[in-house]
Amino acid sequence: MKIGVIGIGSIGSTVARKLAATGHEVSVANSRGADAVRDFAREIGATPTDTRGAVEGAEAIVLSIPLPALAELPEDFFDGVPASVPIIDTSNYYPGIRDPKIDDLEAGKVESVWVSEQIGRPIIKAFNNILAESLANKAAPKGSRERLAIAVAGDDGDTKRVAMEIVDIMGFDPVDTGSLANSWRHQPAAPGYCCDYSAEMVLKGVAQANEAERIRARGLIFERLMTFDREVMPSDLPALNREYNGVA
Template identity: 60%
Template sequence: MKIGVIGIGNIGGTLARKFAASGHTVRVANSRGADAVKDFAASIGAEPTDVFGAASGVDAVILAIPLPAVAALPVDLFTSLPAAVPVIDTSNYYPDLRDPHIEEIDEGMPESVWVTETLHHPVIKAFNNVLADTLAAGGRLPGDPNRLASAVAGDNDTAKRTAMKLVSEAGFDPVDDGLLEDSWRQQPGTPAYCCDWKADEMKAALARAVPRRAPLVRDSLYSRFAGLGPNPTHEAVIRMNRGVHEEPFAP
C-alpha cells in the first residue's frame, strides 16, 4: 500500500515508521517541504515529499498535525483524491492549552466534522484516542489477549475499512465508532479517550459517552495532568484518564 503521512511528530512519525517497517511505500511530508523531512525519511526508509506528494497517487493519507493547522493546508490539497481513499485525521482539540478556540467545535460540532468541512474532503477519524507512547510501544499481534484498541469513525465504508486495516497493522484492534458525526465519542474528555482499553472495553466506553460532558472533563484534565508532576509515568496518566470517569463530575 502507498501511504502518505503529513506531519512527523509523535503520532505521524510513529505511524510512518511502523508502516515503512511493515513493507508499505511511505511518503512523509510537513508544512516546510521535502527538504525538511529528508533526514527523517532516510532514517525509516520512506520518501520525502511535500504535502501534495503525500496526498496524490496514494492508497491512504494520514493527517497528523495539530488541529488548527488544518486550516493552513492548501484548499486544493485533496481535490483529486477519491473519496474511497481515506484521509485519516488523528488530531485532537485542546483549547486554552495548545489551540485557539474554534467556535464551531465549542458549539458542539465534532472535531473531525470540522476538519472535513475545512478541507472540503471527507475524513476518517482514527489513531486519535491512543496515547503516543501506547502507539509506539503498545501494539500487539491479532489474538494477543493484551491487545489494545483504537476507535475508528467515518462515513465512507471503503475508506473506513482501509483505515481499520491500518489500525490493525499498527498493532491495535479497530473498533467501529459509527459515522463521522459519532466521532465525538472518541474525543478528549470521553471515556474512550487514551485509557488503554481492549476492544470490548472500548466499545463499552464509547457507549458511555455523554454529549456536552466531554469538553468539561477535558478542561478539568489540564490541571489534573499538571498535578502529576513534570515526568508522569504512563501508568499514572492512564489511571488519571480512567479515574475521572469513575467519580461524580463537578465542573
C-alpha cells in the same frame, strides 16, 4: 500500499515508522518541505516529500497536524485525490493547552466534522484515542488478550475498511464506532479515550459517552496536568483518563 503521512509529530511519526516497518511505501511530509523531513525519512525507510507530494498517487493519506494547520490547507489540496482514497485524521482539540479556541468547536461541533468541512472532503477518524507511547510500544498479535483497541469512525464503508486494515496491520484492534458525527464519543476525556483499553472496553466507553461529562472531565484533567511538579509521563495519562472519566 502507498501511504502519505503529513505531519511527523508524536502520532504521525509513529504511524509512519510502523507502516514503513511493515513494508508499505510511505511518504512523509510537513509544512516546511522535503528537506525538513529528509533525516527522519532516511531513518525509517520512507520517502521525504512536500505536502503535495505526500498525497500524489497515495492509496491512503494520514493527516496528523494541528487543527489550525488543517484549516490552512489550500482549498484545492485534495482535488486530485480519488474519493476511494481514505483521508485519515488523527487530530484532537486541546484548547488552552496546545490549540487556540475555535468558536465552532466551543459551540459543540464535532471535531472531526469540523475538520472535514475545513478540507472539503470526507474523512476517517482514527488514531486519536491512543497515546503515541502506547501506539509505539504496545502493539500485540491479533487475538492476544493484551491487544489494545483504536477507534475508527467515518461515513464511507469502503474507506473505513481500509483504515481499519491499517490499524490491524499495526498491531491493534480496530473498533468501528459508527459515523463521523459519532466520533465525539472518543474525543479527549471521553470514556474510551486514551485509557489503553481493549476493543470490548472501548465499545463500552463509546456507549457510555456523555458530552457534558466529557467536557467537564476534560477541564479537570487539564487543570490536574497544570498542577504537576514534575514532567508528565506517558503512563500518567491513561491513569488520569480512567480516574476522571473511564468506563464505569
